Structure formats: structure tokens, C-alpha cells
Amino acid sequence: MPRFLFVFCYETPDELATNPMYGWEEEETKAVFIEARHEEEALRWGREVARAFVWTLFQREGGPQDFEWKPNSYRHWIDFGLPSQVRPEELALIPTIRVGELLDEDGNGSSFPGHVTGTSSRTRNG
Numbered sequence: 001m002p003r004f005l006f007v008f009c010y011e012t013p014d015e016l017a018t019n020p021m022y023g024w025e026e027e028e029t030k031a032v033f034i035e036a037r038h039e040e041e042a043l044r045w046g047r048e049v050a051r052a053f054v055w056t057l058f059q060r061e062g063g064p065q066d067f068e069w070k071p072n073s074y075r076h077w078i079d080f081g082l083p084s085q086v087r088p089e090e091l092a093l094i095p096t097i098r099v100g101e102l103l104d105e106d107g108n109g110s111s112f113p114g115h116v117t118g119t120s121s122r123t124r125n126g
Helices: 013-022 039-061
Strands: 003-010 028-035 076-078 096-098
Touching: 003 039, 013 039, 028 039, 039 076
Parallel strands: 028 096
Antiparallel strands: 003 028, 003 076
């Protein structure tokens, strides 16, 4: 099955709190290979992975409990160029999951089925 490199940006709870105070736009970036039938499926599932990853991060680090990663608030994409620009040993550090799987609490690949938890209407700007 094809593998697609999904990359997404997000704010940590600290960045979410300090960015507006100082007019900053600091963000973190996370990458994960997703095994999917096609690019659109990988992109769709990658958005769910990002939501679940950020929700877990905020639960663990004490961020606002109603905060939710939203695709219209944070950059995310399938990256076709990066794998050819990075050394193989660095690529090996990027977790690989299949559609239906999520990252574990540390952001590594996981074999458990994906169930995205936590819902909210709050966005980054609101």
C-alpha cells in the first residue's frame, strides 16, 4: 500500500497562551507516514490524527480542555518532496501508521484503532 507523508502544524498549550500576548505565531510541526489507498484518504485521515494528537497533548499538559485542532486553523499537507531531501536514517524516525490508527501519547506509531475523542466548537482564534 502507498505511504504518504502527512505534515501538520499545531500550538502547544504554552504557545497557545503566549502567542496572542506577544503577537507571535510560534507553531510546532509533526510528520507521520500514513499508509493509504490514495492521497485524499491519507489527507483525510491525517486530519483526524492531528486532532487526536493535539487533544491528547492538551489533556496531558494542562491546556484548555475544550481546545481542538482544526484544519482551517493550522497548516497541514501531504509532502512529496521531503522524503527525497532527508537522509534515510532520519526518515526511519518518522512514525508510520495505517488509516484507522493513531499516534501514541508520545507521537509514535501505534497499532490501536483510531477513535478520535474530544469535540469542541472552539478554534484557534476563538
